[in-house]
Amino acid sequence: MKQLQKANIDEFKVHFRGSVLLPGDAGYNEVRQIWNAMIDRRPGLIARCTSPEDVVQAVRFARKHNLLVSIRGGGHNIAGNAVCDDCLMIDLSLMKGVKVDPKARRATVEPGCTLADFDMATQVHGLATPLGINSTTGVAGLTLGGGFGWLSRKYGMTVDNLLSAEVVTADGSQVRTSATENDDLFWGLRGGGGNFGIVTSFEFKLHPVGPNVLSGLIVFPLDQTKSVLTQFARFTKTMPDELNVWAILRKAPPLPFLPANVHGKEVVVLALLYAGDPAEGEKLIKPLRGFGTAHGEYIGVQPYTAWQKAFDPLLTPGARNYWKSHNLSQLSEGAIDTIIECAGTLPSPQCEIFIGTMGGQTARVSAEAMAYSSRDANYALNFHGRWESANDDERCIAWARNFFAKSRPFASSGAYINFLTQDETDRVAFAYGATYSRLVELKKKYDPTNFFRMNQNIKPT
Numbered sequence: 001m002k003q004l005q006k007a008n009i010d011e012f013k014v015h016f017r018g019s020v021l022l023p024g025d026a027g028y029n030e031v032r033q034i035w036n037a038m039i040d041r042r043p044g045l046i047a048r049c050t051s052p053e054d055v056v057q058a059v060r061f062a063r064k065h066n067l068l069v070s071i072r073g074g075g076h077n078i079a080g081n082a083v084c085d086d087c088l089m090i091d092l093s094l095m096k097g098v099k100v101d102p103k104a105r106r107a108t109v110e111p112g113c114t115l116a117d118f119d120m121a122t123q124v125h126g127l128a129t130p131l132g133i134n135s136t137t138g139v140a141g142l143t144l145g146g147g148f149g150w151l152s153r154k155y156g157m158t159v160d161n162l163l164s165a166e167v168v169t170a171d172g173s174q175v176r177t178s179a180t181e182n183d184d185l186f187w188g189l190r191g192g193g194g195n196f197g198i199v200t201s202f203e204f205k206l207h208p209v210g211p212n213v214l215s216g217l218i219v220f221p222l223d224q225t226k227s228v229l230t231q232f233a234r235f236t237k238t239m240p241d242e243l244n245v246w247a248i249l250r251k252a253p254p255l256p257f258l259p260a261n262v263h264g265k266e267v268v269v270l271a272l273l274y275a276g277d278p279a280e281g282e283k284l285i286k287p288l289r290g291f292g293t294a295h296g297e298y299i300g301v302q303p304y305t306a307w308q309k310a311f312d313p314l315l316t317p318g319a320r321n322y323w324k325s326h327n328l329s330q331l332s333e334g335a336i337d338t339i340i341e342c343a344g345t346l347p348s349p350q351c352e353i354f355i356g357t358m359g360g361q362t363a364r365v366s367a368e369a370m371a372y373s374s375r376d377a378n379y380a381l382n383f384h385g386r387w388e389s390a391n392d393d394e395r396c397i398a399w400a401r402n403f404f405a406k407s408r409p410f411a412s413s414g415a416y417i418n419f420l421t422q423d424e425t426d427r428v429a430f431a432y433g434a435t436y437s438r439l440v441e442l443k444k445k446y447d448p449t450n451f452f453r454m455n456q457n458i459k460p461t
């Protein structure tokens with residue numbers, strides 16, 4: 001950015017309706033901060049877009065002055081690619097419109113929306129689409145990487161529900177993509193991350209959900225993990241698509257339904273949602289209670305929007321985070337034993353092991369149907385290193401890396417690009433697997449100079 005003159009920036013402002021922030025400006029520090037406090041970068045310029053036309057202007061300005069760009073949606077990505085040093089940060093977080101057409105069961109969503117923004121608008125009509133499990137996550141980054149959550153077994157990955165998108169490409173043109181318009185780009189957007197352009201609008205298919213759903217938690221002591229996870233592995237293989245159950249191992253937060261002497265102790269938690277008639281769900285979840293002798297449970301019929309926020313207090317922005325993740329097609333005995341060892345050595349009260357369950361509808365799409373290809377991933381096994389002080393960086397990062405390495409023999413192919421950290425650029429080709437070579441061809445066509453490279457980068461060569 002050093003080469004930019006004040007005159008250049010003034011000229012940019014003339015054609016840009018949003019606001020422009022420079023280091024030292026009020027708000028600059030707030031906007032450059034993202035969810036993961038490990039990332040502390042200082043863009044030379046922040047363009048806070050308010051419309052697709054602003055995005056076009058920002059792209060053209062960056063091209064003219066040969067600037068590196070980063071794109072910020074919800075700012076949640078663990079790798080921190082939303083922000084870069086000395087670059088132009090294209091901030092979309094002010095573009096928060098959601099339009100719902102309840103009759104057609106469709107929603108058009110701007111790229112600054114969080115999951116909470118989306119759910120709030122669609123749930124007014126008792127509708128939803130599969131998104132993630134932490135409501136402050138951005139819809140844009142989540143969707144572009146694939147996207148999965150409580151509803152995915154019934155309704156597929158988030159990308160399986162994407163109907164069209166408006167994109168600003170690397171040459172600054174505005175393009176509409178769908179199954180019938182620029183379909184190659186549409187194929188690449190559905191999993192290809194931010195590699196092919198800046199999405200200014202997403203159109204999603206919606207489904208009837210709730211507005212109240214059976215959901216909640218059952219908490220078991222850590223010493224019952226073998227029994228709980230062995231039965232969890234069997235149960236999740238055959239459960240109906242409407243039901244989703246995830247497992248989390250961590251130190252127990254001070255949840256009011258747990259006895260005080262359990263707070264801070266290692267536990268294994270089953271978290272569940274039933275996307276159907278709650279009475280039917282009650283019958284189906286009964287066996288889960290028999291997986292062990294629970295410390296306590298909190299299960300009930302509650303608003304879907306409330307359940308979508310249930311994990312927010314544990315996943316607030318501002319902590320230091322380092323994650324590692326494997327795809328698993330099955331949860332084998334070896335994997336369970338490694339998970340038990342890992343949970344016995346949690347290096348901070350906030351570190352956790354997450355087993356996110358997919359399968360169902362996510363597995364019924366061909367691996368080549370779109371850029372996201374991990375259709376055999378029935379689970380995502382995540383080691384979430386999370387802590388407060390930089391003094392603990394080494395210890396907590398080592399814990400995540402160690403158990404990532406130990407559990408590698410039990411992993412299946414591919415990886416979820418939305419869970420890759422900044423030091424995993426060498427896993428991008430592996431993450432995509434079967435679709436990677438086609439993605440490289442697409443990158444050559446739509447972004448031959450690798451203008452969009454602050455991402456899990458698909459290089460055009």
Ligand SMILES: Cc1cc2nc3c(=O)[nH]c(=O)nc-3n(C[C@H](O)[C@H](O)[C@H](O)COP(=O)(O)OP(=O)(O)OC[C@H]3O[C@@H](n4cnc5c(N)ncnc54)[C@H](O)[C@@H]3O)c2cc1C
Pocket residue numbers: 034035071072073074075076077078080081082083092111131132133134136137138139140141142143144145146147148149193194195197198199200315418419454455456
């Ligand atoms: C606490 C937590 C919980 C999570 N839970 C889930 C989950 O349940 N399910 C799941 O699938 N994922 C989950 N994720 C991963 C999440 O999907 C990614 O972090 C995702 O990248 C977040 O999107 P964002 O818009 O907030 O990110 P940002 O950091 O703003 O963006 C990430 C990257 O996406 C690209 N990008 C963003 N917006 C655009 C755009 N409009 N056009 C083009 N490129 C763009 C850019 O390359 C950018 O660097 C979780 C992450 C966290 C930290």
